[in-house]
Each structure stands twice: as structure tokens, then as C-alpha cells.
Amino acid sequence: MTDIELKDGERVNQLFSSDVKIIQNREVFSYSVDSVLLSRFPKLPKRGLIVDLCAGNGAVGLFASTRTEAQIIGVEIQERLADMATRSIALNGLNQQMSMINDDLKHLPQHIKGSKVDIILCNPPYFKVDEHSNLNESEHYLLARHEITTNLDEICHVAQRVLKSNGRLAMVHRPDRFLDIIETMKRYNLAPKRIQFVYPKVTKEANMLLIEAIKDGSLDGLKILPPLFIHNEDGSYTDEIHEIYYGN
Numbered sequence: 279m280t281d282i283e284l285k286d287g288e289r290v291n292q293l294f295s296s297d298v299k300i301i302q303n304r305e306v307f308s309y310s311v312d313s314v315l316l317s318r319f320p321k322l323p324k325r326g327l328i329v330d331l332c333a334g335n336g337a338v339g340l341f342a343s344t345r346t347e348a349q350i351i352g353v354e355i356q357e358r359l360a361d362m363a364t365r366s367i368a369l370n371g372l373n374q375q376m377s378m379i380n381d382d383l384k385h386l387p388q389h390i391k392g393s394k395v396d397i398i399l400c401n402p403p404y405f406k407v408d409e410h411s412n413l414n415e416s417e418h419y420l421l422a423r424h425e426i427t428t429n430l431d432e433i434c435h436v437a438q439r440v441l442k443s444n445g446r447l448a449m450v451h452r453p454d455r456f457l458d459i460i461e462t463m464k465r466y467n468l469a470p471k472r473i474q475f476v477y478p479k480v481t482k483e484a485n486m487l488l489i490e491a492i493k494d495g496s497l498d499g500l501k502i503l504p505p506l507f508i509h510n511e512d513g514s515y516t517d518e519i520h521e522i523y524y525g526n
Contacts, residue, residue, distance in 0.1 A: 282369045288362070290369070295525035298340045301366045307359055309337035311508060312450045312486055314522060315476065316401050317341035319488045320448040323348050326396035329440065331383050331433060336363025336376075338399050343372055348396065350376045353383045355428075384432055387439045397446045398437050402428065430455070430462045438466040441493040446471075448490045456487060469495035474503040479511060 284290070287303045293314065302308045317338045322328065326348045330339040333352030340363075343350055354360040360380035367376045379389050437447045447468055451459055453475060463470055468491040476486035484505070507516050515523065 282365045293341060293523065295521070295523060296341065296344050297370075298344060299366065299369055300335060300337055300340055301362045301369065302335060303362070306362070307334050309335065311519070313337040313401055314341060315486070315488060315506070316399055316448065316450040318345070318522065319450070319474065320397060320399070320446060320472075320490050322346040323396045327351070327390075327394055329353060329386070329390070329395050329398045331386075331398055331400040331436070332402045332428065333363055333378065334359050334401070336366050336378065338401055339363075339376055340366060340370065340372070342399060343370075343375055347375070351390075352376070352378045353386055354378060354380060355382050383428055383436055386436050390440050393440060393442050393445070395440045395445055396442060397448060398441060400433055400437075400447065400449045402430070402433055402449065402451065430458060431465075434462050434466040434468055437468060438493060443494050445493045446490055447493070448488070451487050451489065453484045453487045459487075459489060463489075463491045464497070467494050468492070469497050470500055471495065472501050472503060474506055476506045476508065478507075479509050480507055481511070 282301070284301065287305050288301050290299050291302050292299045300309065322342060322345050324347055328342060328346065328348050328350045330350060330352040333339060333354040336352050339350045339352045352363055354363060357380055360378050364378045367373060367378065381389070434447070441447065449459070460470055470489055470491045472490040474488040475484040476488065477484050506518065508519050510516055
């Protein structure tokens with residue numbers, strides 16, 4: 279590990295089941311369970327190239343780095359978040375494996391020429407912007423949560439351009455966008471192959487959706503995985519989530 283200077287309001291957190299440390303700031307952005315689950319949802323290539331779109335403070339890519347030797351590139355439009363991610367990469371001694379691009383993701387084909395990416399991970403803004411949107415949040419949370427600087431269509435378009443044939447896009451999103459996600463993926467020849475719904479508790483409706491699609495793949499063979507529950511009825515983590523956060 280490397281000593282890194284923290285800026286005002288920043289702290290270092292660690293996912294206890296791994297050695298990964300992440301610089302966070304509650305006023306800007308903090309990772310949550312969706313980032314952790316996304317990093318563990320798809321099978322990662324041992325080598326090759328992984329891209330983390332809408333990378334935020336780099337949590338998804340950092341967690342994924344423990345499962346692969348592939349190169350990982352994070353793409354984040356907000357300069358402050360990209361800076362936090364870059365310093366977290368250095369903090370973990372991962373400069374040889376990971377890097378950040380501070381740019382709009384629609385420009386990714388200018389940074390990665392041709393179809394070279396094995397898998398894209400993406401924890402995108404979940405909410406469409408309309409007259410019912412709460413736009414009174416801080417700028418950092420606003421851009422992270424609402425489709426202001428990017429949207430599903432743009433993400434799938436970029437994925438189609440930079441993924442290898444049979445490369446994969448893995449995404450975490452909200453169940454109420456399920457049909458929108460499926461339709462958008464199909465429009466860009468991204469065939470959904472694995473879907474898992476995530477529930478806060480057994481007695482609650484699903485509030486997250488994990489989905490993986492293959493570029494230029496057949497539309498046959500879609501698998502709906504068993505449901506994933508985050509909490510027991512008493513509020514404690516289920517065994518599966520406890521193991522993810524704290525290990526055996």
C-alpha cells in the first residue's frame with residue numbers, strides 16, 4: 279500500500295473480505311451494495327481488458343481487481359470523483375493494472391480504438407429526468423443518480439462500439455427499468471443472457487437488478503438466476519451478503 283494524502287471530508291474505507299481500500303467522501307459519493315454486487319456478478323476474464331463505465335470513485339473496478347489480472351480502465355465524467363478513484367488506485371498499489379479516464383463515456387471510442395474490450399461493468403444513473411425528478415441534490419449525487427450526462431441508450435451504443443464480438447456488458451439497475459433495459463440492449467445487438475433480481479428482504483419487492491448481455495449473441499439461452507436477498511427479517515445480513523462483506 280502507498281500513503282496518499284486525503285482531501286477535506288475524505289476517509290478511507292475497506293471491504294473487509296478483501297484488502298481493497300477506497301477513498302470516499304459522503305458529500306460527493308460513497309459506494310454501496312450495488313457496486314459490490316456488480317463487481318462479483320459476472321465471470322471476469324483472467325487477462326484482457328475490462329472497462330468500468332460510470333466509475334464514480336472507482337469502487338467497482340477496485341473490487342473487480344481482486345478477481346482478475348486483466349487491465350481495468352475506469353471512465354468517470356466528474357473530475358473530483360475521477361481524482362478520488364486515481365488516488366485509490368495508487369493507495370492500493372494498482373497503477374500497473376488500473377487507470378482512469380476523466381471524460382464523458384460517449385468519447386470512449388476515442389480513447390479505445392476498435393473493438394478491444396472483453397467486458398464492460400456499469401453502475402449507471404438509474405433515474406430518468408422528468409417533471410417528477412428531485413433535482414435539488416448536490417451536483418455530484420445528481421449526476422450519479424439521474425440520466426443527465428448519459429443514459430441507457432448511450433451506454434449500450436458505446437458498449438456495442440468498443441466490445442469485442444461476444445464481449446459482455448454487465449450492469450446493475452432498477453427493476454422498474456427492466457423492459458427499457460432489455461429493449462435498449464436488443465437495439466444494439468446486446469443479447470441478455472443472465473439476470474438476477476436483488477431484494478432487501480424476503481418480504482420486500484426487488485429493488486435491484488443485475489443483468490449481463492453478450493455482444494452479437496443469440497437471443498436464446500436467457501437464464502434467470504435465483505433471487506438474492508440482502509437482509510434477514512431482523513435486519514442482519516444474509517449469509518451470502520455477510521460472506522461478501524466480511525469473508526468466511
